[in-house]
Amino acid sequence: MNLDQLLTSVPFYKRFGDQETNITGITMDSRQVKPGDLFMSIRGFETDGHRYIPSAIRNGAAAIVAEEFVEVDVPLIVVSDTKRVMAQLASYYYDNPTRDMHLIGVTGTNGKTTITYLLDEIFTENRSSTGVIGTIQTKINEQSYDVANTTPDSVTLHDFFHTMKEEGVDAAMMEVSSHALDQGRVYGLDFNIAVFTNLSQDHLDYHKDMDDYLRAKSLLFSQLGNHYEQGREKYAVVNTDDPAGEMLIRSTAQPVLTYGLEHGDIHVRNIVSNETGVSFTMVTPVGTVDISSGLMGEFSIYNMLAAAGAAIASGISLEVIARAFQKTKGVPGRLEPVLAGQNYGIVVDYAHTPDSLKNVLSTLRKVCEGEVRVVVGCGGDRDREKRPQMADIAMEMADDVYFTSDNPRSEDPEQILDDMTLHLSGGFQRITDRKQAIARAVSSCQEKDVLLIAGKGHETYQEIDGVKTDFDDRKVAKEAVTGRREET
Ligand SMILES: CC(=O)N[C@H]1[C@@H](OP(=O)(O)OP(=O)(O)OC[C@H]2O[C@@H](n3ccc(=O)[nH]c3=O)[C@H](O)[C@@H]2O)O[C@H](CO)[C@@H](O)[C@@H]1O[C@H](C)C(=O)N[C@@H](C)C(=O)N[C@H](CCC(=O)O)C(=O)O
Numbered sequence: 001m002n003l004d005q006l007l008t009s010v011p012f013y014k015r016f017g018d019q020e021t022n023i024t025g026i027t028m029d030s031r032q033v034k035p036g037d038l039f040m041s042i043r044g045f046e047t048d049g050h051r052y053i054p055s056a057i058r059n060g061a062a063a064i065v066a067e068e069f070v071e072v073d074v075p076l077i078v079v080s081d082t083k084r085v086m087a088q089l090a091s092y093y094y095d096n097p098t099r100d101m102h103l104i105g106v107t108g109t110n111g112k113t114t115i116t117y118l119l120d121e122i123f124t125e126n127r128s129s130t131g132v133i134g135t136i137q138t139k140i141n142e143q144s145y146d147v148a149n150t151t152p153d154s155v156t157l158h159d160f161f162h163t164m165k166e167e168g169v170d171a172a173m174m175e176v177s178s179h180a181l182d183q184g185r186v187y188g189l190d191f192n193i194a195v196f197t198n199l200s201q202d203h204l205d206y207h208k209d210m211d212d213y214l215r216a217k218s219l220l221f222s223q224l225g226n227h228y229e230q231g232r233e234k235y236a237v238v239n240t241d242d243p244a245g246e247m248l249i250r251s252t253a254q255p256v257l258t259y260g261l262e263h264g265d266i267h268v269r270n271i272v273s274n275e276t277g278v279s280f281t282m283v284t285p286v287g288t289v290d291i292s293s294g295l296m297g298e299f300s301i302y303n304m305l306a307a308a309g310a311a312i313a314s315g316i317s318l319e320v321i322a323r324a325f326q327k328t329k330g331v332p333g334r335l336e337p338v339l340a341g342q343n344y345g346i347v348v349d350y351a352h353t354p355d356s357l358k359n360v361l362s363t364l365r366k367v368c369e370g371e372v373r374v375v376v377g378c379g380g381d382r383d384r385e386k387r388p389q390m391a392d393i394a395m396e397m398a399d400d401v402y403f404t405s406d407n408p409r410s411e412d413p414e415q416i417l418d419d420m421t422l423h424l425s426g427g428f429q430r431i432t433d434r435k436q437a438i439a440r441a442v443s444s445c446q447e448k449d450v451l452l453i454a455g456k457g458h459e460t461y462q463e464i465d466g467v468k469t470d471f472d473d474r475k476v477a478k479e480a481v482t483g484r485r486e487e488t
Pocket residue numbers: 028029030031041042043044045046047048049050052148149150151152153154177178179180185
């Protein structure tokens with residue numbers, strides 16, 4: 001594409017060098033630059049992309065976008081915010097793919113992955129062709145792609161949406177993290193529906209405080225635009241049982257569907273919750289329907305209400321929604337049972353925040369006839385404030401606690417465990433090696449106990465000292481059960 005044509009998508013810029021230039025790709029990483037690419041210089045958290053302009057040009061960059069003047073012999077475009085301009089350029093370059101599909105964005109501290117999976121199941125039940133972007137994978141129809149972030153950068157996103165359009169996807173659901181909103185990764189995407197799940201302690205390594213975290217979340221709702229200008233049905237779907245919901249409602253000009261357990265446009269009656277799942281009557285503005293699902297716990301009802309809200313706003317019938325909830329197999333690594341022929345329960349779950357740990361432990365408490373045991377750690381290079389909070393929850397809610405490592409990344413694992421445990425007076429085991437911690441916990445289990453292995457869920461690695469090695473809680477737990485059986 002011609003550079004002049006591409007630049008029509010950017011309202012304000014200064015151009016140096018007016019030679020005719022053809023652009024054959026957009027990239028923000030000098031190491032990925034191919035001849036003909038437009039190189040975006042991004043000031044990041046680790047380094048400054050402007051430092052790599054010479055290396056981008058050596059790799060064949062045809063033009064540079066930067067936030068300051070630099071002497072180069074290819075066209076230079078100077079703008080005030082390269083991250084957001086990158087999103088505008090990517091939208092134009094990939095022919096605004098999200099304008100041609102139904103796009104649902106889900107934000108909130110917990111439940112995003114689960115809700116996008118439920119929406120995928122609902123839209124598939126409705127015979128749509130679907131695309132999903134999130135923590136576990138990007139999925140376009142049946143094809144799966146690996147992802148480095150829950151919400152990728154704007155070029156990767158537009159590339160995915162372009163592929164979705166080519167593959168005939170008509171409904172896409174994506175997780176929108178607060179980091180992505182803050183960094184403009186989703187800027188320029190044309191969302192039809194924005195969903196809010198809940199707000200609780202996390203990411204205070206990144207956001208200044210909880211208000212700052214909520215402000216980032218609110219960008220998804222202000223981005224929904226103006227209903228009348230767009231001429232397209234757009235909705236916000238908001239959990240009003242969460243106090244943060246009100247602020248998000250004020251952030252959007254679009255109509256809002258609220259949900260909550262007892263109050264809200266969508267709410268429930270007659271909840272039955274046990275070890276086989278939940279059932280309830282769902283009351284909605286378009287009618288009432290009985291729901292029965294194998295998903296466990298009150299928090300799963302919230303996730304179903306959020307997904308139902310987005311589906312109802314998309315015009316999908318209650319019958320289709322109920323059928324999808326009935327059929328759902330759940331999400332990998334979310335309350336996933338480990339079945340190795342043992343007479344006690346083992347569950348792997350991605351709870352890595354205080355609120356999610358509390359929810360999962362309280363769900364297991366209600367169904368466990370024996371002792372509840374937990375193996376849990378906290379991630380390195382992430383929110384330090386949540387560490388003692390998660391430890392307190394484990395101590396209060398479980399009968400037997402094993403503190404261990406969960407992706408220490410560049411941090412000293414002992415320091416993380418100190419943050420979790422130094423304020424405690426005992427009554428727990430501290431085993432830094434996660435495999436050993438799981439083996440010890442498994443060896444303590446008696447008939448009818450339940451062991452929760454929390455924090456890593458679907459992850460298949462452990463990152464120590466910046467190096468990722470294979471590690472899958474589900475496999476390690478199975479091996480521990482087998483090992484215990486062979487010992488006896
Ligand atoms: C802290 C953070 O959010 N970092 C994100 C950010 O990278 P960064 O700003 O640190 O980039 P940087 O390393 O400083 O580099 C700056 C620029 O120089 C460029 N560069 C760098 C080196 C070089 O040789 N050449 C070169 O061109 C880089 O490509 C980049 O454009 O922008 C990148 C592209 O979008 C992200 O991949 C990266 O996510 C990192 C990997 C990360 O761990 N992020 C986490 C905190 C995150 O975003 N998590 C949320 C989910 C959280 C949740 O919901 O639980 C997510 O959406 O994934």
